[in-house]
Amino acid sequence: MHSELSHIRNWIFDLDNTLYPTSANVCAEMDTRIGSYVARHLKVDSNEARRIQKGYFHAHGTTLAGLMAEHGVDPHHYLADVHALDISMIVENQPLAAAIARLPGRKLIFTNADTPYATRVLDRLGLSESFEAIHDVHAMSYRPKPQPDAYRGLCEAYAIDPKESLFVEDMARNLKPAKAIGMTTVWIDNGSEQTDDVDRSFIDYTITDLADWLHEILGDDQ
Secondary structure, three states: OOHHHOOOOEEEEOOOOOOOOHHHOHHHHHHHHHHHHHHHHHOOOHHHHHHHHHHHHHHHOOHHHHHHHHHOOOHHHHHHHHOOOOOOOOOOOHHHHHHHHHOOOEEEEEOOOOHHHHHHHHHHHOOOOOOOEEEOOOOOOOOOOOOHHHHHHHHHHOOOOHHHEEEEEOOHHHOHHHHHOOOEEEEEOOOOOOOOOOOOOOOOEEEOOHHHHHHHHOOOOO
Protein backbone atom coordinates (compact mmCIF):
# COMPACT_ATOMS: atom_id res chain seq x y z
CA MET A 1 0.00 0.00 0.00
CA HIS A 2 1.28 3.46 -0.85
CA SER A 3 2.43 5.13 2.34
CA GLU A 4 0.18 8.18 1.86
CA LEU A 5 -2.84 5.86 2.01
CA SER A 6 -1.71 3.69 4.91
CA HIS A 7 -4.18 5.43 7.22
CA ILE A 8 -7.24 4.42 5.17
CA ARG A 9 -9.52 1.98 6.98
CA ASN A 10 -12.76 2.56 5.04
CA TRP A 11 -12.95 2.25 1.25
CA ILE A 12 -16.16 3.81 -0.06
CA PHE A 13 -17.27 3.53 -3.67
CA ASP A 14 -19.95 5.09 -5.80
CA LEU A 15 -21.71 2.62 -8.12
CA ASP A 16 -22.74 3.87 -11.57
CA ASN A 17 -19.94 4.85 -13.95
CA THR A 18 -17.49 4.16 -11.13
CA LEU A 19 -17.41 0.38 -10.75
CA TYR A 20 -18.12 -0.12 -14.46
CA PRO A 21 -17.10 1.98 -17.51
CA THR A 22 -19.27 4.60 -19.16
CA SER A 23 -19.09 2.52 -22.35
CA ALA A 24 -21.74 0.22 -20.84
CA ASN A 25 -24.21 3.07 -21.56
CA VAL A 26 -26.34 2.13 -18.55
CA CYS A 27 -26.60 5.70 -17.31
CA ALA A 28 -27.52 6.96 -20.77
CA GLU A 29 -30.47 4.56 -20.80
CA MET A 30 -31.35 5.59 -17.24
CA ASP A 31 -31.25 9.24 -18.25
CA THR A 32 -33.74 8.52 -21.04
CA ARG A 33 -36.03 6.61 -18.68
CA ILE A 34 -35.95 9.46 -16.17
CA GLY A 35 -36.94 11.94 -18.87
CA SER A 36 -39.82 9.71 -19.95
CA TYR A 37 -40.98 9.36 -16.35
CA VAL A 38 -40.97 13.13 -15.86
CA ALA A 39 -42.90 13.66 -19.10
CA ARG A 40 -45.57 11.09 -18.16
CA HIS A 41 -45.93 12.13 -14.55
CA LEU A 42 -46.04 15.88 -15.17
CA LYS A 43 -47.83 15.61 -18.53
CA VAL A 44 -45.28 17.72 -20.40
CA ASP A 45 -43.48 17.26 -23.72
CA SER A 46 -39.98 15.82 -23.98
CA ASN A 47 -38.22 19.18 -24.16
CA GLU A 48 -39.91 20.50 -21.03
CA ALA A 49 -39.32 17.18 -19.29
CA ARG A 50 -35.61 17.46 -20.07
CA ARG A 51 -35.47 20.99 -18.68
CA ILE A 52 -37.21 19.92 -15.46
CA GLN A 53 -35.12 16.77 -15.14
CA LYS A 54 -31.78 18.57 -15.35
CA GLY A 55 -32.98 21.50 -13.28
CA TYR A 56 -33.95 19.21 -10.42
CA PHE A 57 -30.70 17.26 -10.77
CA HIS A 58 -28.58 20.37 -10.32
CA ALA A 59 -30.77 21.95 -7.63
CA HIS A 60 -31.57 18.87 -5.53
CA GLY A 61 -28.80 16.36 -6.27
CA THR A 62 -31.10 13.96 -8.12
CA THR A 63 -34.19 14.34 -10.28
CA LEU A 64 -36.01 12.16 -7.74
CA ALA A 65 -35.30 14.56 -4.90
CA GLY A 66 -36.76 17.41 -6.95
CA LEU A 67 -39.83 15.42 -7.93
CA MET A 68 -40.44 14.47 -4.31
CA ALA A 69 -40.02 18.03 -3.08
CA GLU A 70 -42.06 19.71 -5.80
CA HIS A 71 -44.61 17.05 -6.79
CA GLY A 72 -44.81 14.46 -4.00
CA VAL A 73 -43.61 11.60 -6.22
CA ASP A 74 -43.47 8.14 -4.60
CA PRO A 75 -39.76 7.21 -4.60
CA HIS A 76 -40.43 3.48 -4.78
CA HIS A 77 -42.58 3.87 -7.89
CA TYR A 78 -40.00 6.16 -9.51
CA LEU A 79 -37.00 3.95 -8.76
CA ALA A 80 -38.72 0.77 -9.94
CA ASP A 81 -39.44 2.51 -13.25
CA VAL A 82 -36.10 4.17 -13.96
CA HIS A 83 -34.07 1.14 -12.81
CA ALA A 84 -35.87 -1.29 -15.15
CA LEU A 85 -32.71 -1.27 -17.24
CA ASP A 86 -30.89 -3.64 -19.52
CA ILE A 87 -27.54 -4.07 -17.74
CA SER A 88 -26.25 -6.88 -19.95
CA MET A 89 -23.42 -4.61 -21.15
CA ILE A 90 -21.97 -4.69 -17.64
CA VAL A 91 -19.52 -7.59 -17.51
CA GLU A 92 -17.54 -9.33 -14.81
CA ASN A 93 -14.38 -7.49 -13.80
CA GLN A 94 -12.03 -9.98 -12.15
CA PRO A 95 -9.08 -7.57 -11.81
CA LEU A 96 -11.31 -5.09 -9.97
CA ALA A 97 -12.74 -7.79 -7.71
CA ALA A 98 -9.24 -9.02 -6.89
CA ALA A 99 -8.01 -5.53 -6.05
CA ILE A 100 -10.99 -4.70 -3.84
CA ALA A 101 -10.57 -8.02 -2.01
CA ARG A 102 -6.99 -7.04 -1.12
CA LEU A 103 -7.83 -3.61 0.26
CA PRO A 104 -7.24 -3.52 4.04
CA GLY A 105 -10.31 -2.57 6.01
CA ARG A 106 -13.99 -2.07 5.30
CA LYS A 107 -15.56 -1.60 1.86
CA LEU A 108 -18.94 0.02 1.25
CA ILE A 109 -21.12 1.21 -1.62
CA PHE A 110 -22.48 4.78 -1.37
CA THR A 111 -25.03 5.34 -4.14
CA ASN A 112 -27.95 7.57 -5.05
CA ALA A 113 -29.56 4.48 -6.58
CA ASP A 114 -31.42 1.84 -4.56
CA THR A 115 -30.19 -1.47 -3.17
CA PRO A 116 -32.09 -3.84 -5.53
CA TYR A 117 -30.59 -2.13 -8.56
CA ALA A 118 -27.13 -1.89 -6.96
CA THR A 119 -27.25 -5.60 -6.16
CA ARG A 120 -27.99 -6.43 -9.81
CA VAL A 121 -25.02 -4.35 -10.94
CA LEU A 122 -22.66 -5.89 -8.39
CA ASP A 123 -23.75 -9.39 -9.42
CA ARG A 124 -22.93 -8.60 -13.06
CA LEU A 125 -19.50 -7.30 -12.08
CA GLY A 126 -18.67 -10.31 -9.90
CA LEU A 127 -18.61 -8.06 -6.82
CA SER A 128 -21.64 -9.38 -4.94
CA GLU A 129 -19.47 -10.56 -2.02
CA SER A 130 -17.04 -7.64 -2.03
CA PHE A 131 -18.83 -5.07 0.14
CA GLU A 132 -19.99 -4.91 3.71
CA ALA A 133 -23.03 -2.81 2.91
CA ILE A 134 -24.85 -0.68 0.34
CA HIS A 135 -25.82 2.76 1.63
CA ASP A 136 -28.55 3.72 -0.82
CA VAL A 137 -30.97 6.58 -1.45
CA HIS A 138 -33.52 5.12 0.96
CA ALA A 139 -30.90 5.00 3.74
CA MET A 140 -30.16 8.66 2.99
CA SER A 141 -33.82 9.52 3.65
CA TYR A 142 -33.89 10.81 0.04
CA ARG A 143 -31.33 13.55 0.78
CA PRO A 144 -28.81 12.32 -1.78
CA LYS A 145 -25.23 13.15 -2.62
CA PRO A 146 -23.99 15.88 -2.73
CA GLN A 147 -26.14 17.02 0.20
CA PRO A 148 -23.93 17.04 3.33
CA ASP A 149 -26.52 15.08 5.34
CA ALA A 150 -25.93 12.08 3.09
CA TYR A 151 -22.26 11.89 4.09
CA ARG A 152 -22.88 12.46 7.78
CA GLY A 153 -25.59 9.79 7.71
CA LEU A 154 -23.22 7.28 6.09
CA CYS A 155 -20.57 7.90 8.73
CA GLU A 156 -23.07 7.65 11.59
CA ALA A 157 -24.70 4.48 10.24
CA TYR A 158 -21.42 2.57 10.06
CA ALA A 159 -19.37 4.33 12.77
CA ILE A 160 -16.95 5.61 10.14
CA ASP A 161 -14.20 8.10 10.88
CA PRO A 162 -14.08 10.21 7.70
CA LYS A 163 -10.39 10.97 8.27
CA GLU A 164 -9.70 7.24 7.87
CA SER A 165 -11.87 6.96 4.77
CA LEU A 166 -11.40 7.18 1.01
CA PHE A 167 -14.26 7.88 -1.38
CA VAL A 168 -14.23 7.10 -5.12
CA GLU A 169 -16.69 8.87 -7.46
CA ASP A 170 -17.16 9.71 -11.14
CA MET A 171 -19.07 12.90 -10.25
CA ALA A 172 -16.56 15.45 -8.99
CA ARG A 173 -19.24 17.56 -7.32
CA ASN A 174 -20.07 14.60 -5.04
CA LEU A 175 -16.52 14.62 -3.70
CA LYS A 176 -16.58 18.16 -2.32
CA PRO A 177 -18.73 17.35 0.77
CA ALA A 178 -16.62 14.23 1.37
CA LYS A 179 -13.44 16.30 1.43
CA ALA A 180 -15.11 18.85 3.71
CA ILE A 181 -15.51 16.23 6.46
CA GLY A 182 -11.99 14.87 6.04
CA MET A 183 -12.24 12.03 3.53
CA THR A 184 -9.56 11.31 0.95
CA THR A 185 -11.16 11.82 -2.46
CA VAL A 186 -10.66 10.01 -5.76
CA TRP A 187 -12.27 11.26 -8.97
CA ILE A 188 -12.68 8.93 -11.94
CA ASP A 189 -12.37 11.34 -14.87
CA ASN A 190 -14.25 9.33 -17.49
CA GLY A 191 -16.38 12.01 -19.13
CA SER A 192 -19.57 11.15 -17.25
CA GLU A 193 -19.72 14.55 -15.55
CA GLN A 194 -20.38 17.48 -17.86
CA THR A 195 -19.62 20.70 -16.01
CA ASP A 196 -17.96 24.05 -16.47
CA ASP A 197 -16.76 24.06 -12.86
CA VAL A 198 -12.97 24.06 -12.94
CA ASP A 199 -12.51 23.93 -9.17
CA ARG A 200 -10.85 20.62 -8.39
CA SER A 201 -9.14 21.66 -5.17
CA PHE A 202 -11.15 19.12 -3.18
CA ILE A 203 -9.88 16.17 -5.25
CA ASP A 204 -6.86 14.28 -3.95
CA TYR A 205 -6.46 11.80 -6.81
CA THR A 206 -7.66 11.91 -10.41
CA ILE A 207 -7.72 8.55 -12.21
CA THR A 208 -9.20 7.05 -15.36
CA ASP A 209 -9.39 3.34 -14.49
CA LEU A 210 -10.30 2.13 -11.01
CA ALA A 211 -8.87 -1.40 -11.21
CA ASP A 212 -5.53 -0.16 -12.57
CA TRP A 213 -5.27 2.48 -9.85
CA LEU A 214 -6.11 0.05 -7.04
CA HIS A 215 -3.52 -2.43 -8.25
CA GLU A 216 -1.01 0.42 -8.48
CA ILE A 217 -1.51 1.57 -4.89
CA LEU A 218 -1.41 -2.04 -3.73
CA GLY A 219 1.95 -2.48 -5.46
CA ASP A 220 0.71 -5.27 -7.70
CA ASP A 221 2.28 -6.37 -10.96
CA GLN A 222 -0.55 -7.04 -13.41
